[in-house]
Amino acid sequence: MAVQSLYFSDRDGLEMALSNPDTMLFQSKAEADARDKVLELAENVALWLEKNVEGLSEDLAEQCAMSIAENKDLFAKAMKKPELLAEAAPAES
Numbered sequence: 001m002a003v004q005s006l007y008f009s010d011r012d013g014l015e016m017a018l019s020n021p022d023t024m025l026f027q028s029k030a031e032a033d034a035r036d037k038v039l040e041l042a043e044n045v046a047l048w049l050e051k052n053v054e055g056l057s058e059d060l061a062e063q064c065a066m067s068i069a070e071n072k073d074l075f076a077k078a079m080k081k082p083e084l085l086a087e088a089a090p091a092e093s
Contacts, residue, residue: 007032011039042069 007026008017012035017024026032046065049056056064068075071088078084 009036009039011036011043038066038069038072041072042066045069 005027007029008014008024009032012020012024024035026035042062042065044065045068046058046061049061049064050058053061074084074088
């Protein structure tokens with residue numbers, strides 16, 4: 001029997017990672033680190049949204065922030081070519 005290492009982000013937590021293994025458990029540290037960076041970005045974007053968008057609930061700010069963080073490459077390209085956002089396919093839920 002072989003031993004296998006699995007990685008997850010502390011920001012997700014072990015319980016959450018185990019309940020969502022397809023999206024939160026990784027075969028390499030690099031993949032887990034990438035997930036952690038997305039979560040860190042989402043956390044900071046959510047804080048910014050809550051401070052700068054009046055009336056935005058914490059839950060909605062977190063959902064928007066996660067979508068932005070998960071699609072950061074698209075948003076970076078859209079800074080130069082805004083129509084990319086309108087052309088982009090909707091994210092899968």
